[in-house]
Amino acid sequence: MDLAVVIVTWNVRELALQTLRSLYNDLASSGLSAEVYVVDNASADDSAAAIAQAFPQVKLIASSENLGFVKGNNLALRQIMDSPAPPRAVYLLNPDTITQPGATRALYDALFASSRVGLVGARLSYGDGSFQHAAFAFPGLRQLWVEFFPTPGRLIESRFNGRYPRALYAGEQPFAVDFTLGATMMLRSEVIAQTGLFDEAFFMYCEEIDWAWRIKTAGWDVLCVPRAHVVHLGGQSTGQARPQSVMHLWTSRLRLYRKHQPAWKFHIARLMIAFGLWLRLRREQNPALRQTYQMLYQMARQA
Known part of the structure; x- marks a missing residue:
């Protein structure tokens, strides 16, 4: 075959x-x-x-x-x-x-x-x-x-x-x-x-x-x-609520950086991610997304 x-x-x-x-x-x-x-x-x-x-x-x-x-x-x-x-x-x-x-x-x-x-x-x-x-x-x-x-x-x-x-x-x-x-x-x-x-x-x-x-x-x-x-066609099979997609995305990105980047680069990456998510948290009006960004921000800080 x-x-x-x-x-x-x-x-x-x-x-x-x-x-x-x-x-x-x-x-x-x-x-x-x-x-x-x-x-x-x-x-x-x-x-x-x-x-x-x-x-x-x-x-x-x-x-x-x-x-x-x-x-x-x-x-x-x-x-x-x-x-x-x-x-x-x-x-x-x-x-x-x-x-x-x-x-x-x-x-x-x-x-x-x-x-x-x-x-x-x-x-x-x-x-x-x-x-x-x-x-x-x-x-x-x-x-x-x-x-x-x-x-x-x-x-x-x-x-x-x-x-x-x-x-x-x-x-x-x-x-x-x-x-x-x-x-x-x-x-x-x-x-x-x-x-x-x-x-x-x-x-x-x-x-x-x-x-x-x-x-x-x-x-x-x-x-x-x-x-x-x-x-x-792109994205047609995802079909998720956006907060869940955001959670999966950044959880996976943190995991990827930890797995494949040297420790010093992962440390910088998680700080950048934490700061970037904090900025999005400040701007976001949707309560569900705010909660998601808050959880991810804490996750990145503690990773």
């Missing part, structure tokens, strides 16, 4: 069906032998039944609870990696994507073009066709500055803020990056065997950054592949 595709869904029935249609259309002309796994996180919109009816060939894993993105992917990944003959590669794909013709094959070819490449991701665009950053440099102190403090626009769209030049996306050649967005991640199975699965301490946000960091630390290259174009 060349490829196993994993899609995790939660209350995005129509988007997931669209994602599967475009994926299967692309796989049909790719020349790849592939299986598609869908993990449904106890959706209330009959996603699992609709997917089973429309795509009976899908290996459907219907969870009885919302496991989140990380545990949902890991559930399928364990099944794939524990099989007697794992595929050469595994492709993690968001349920709010539309695969453009040739994208899957372009990713697969780039992944195996060099023995050094362990992870690849696609070029992304939004639903209206506009540009979307698909890959970034690992977050450091400069990104935190941009997050909280006034910054010239030219720096926001630059390497100062972890962005790669748009000209690279417009080219034909894959280019080296630190990490790709979790919307499209294709990995060698041997990389998964070597580095492990997603870290389940990250319920939501930063999980793909953490995994890419571990992959690069293990000596593998990570590439963005411009010839592989995927439309990423």
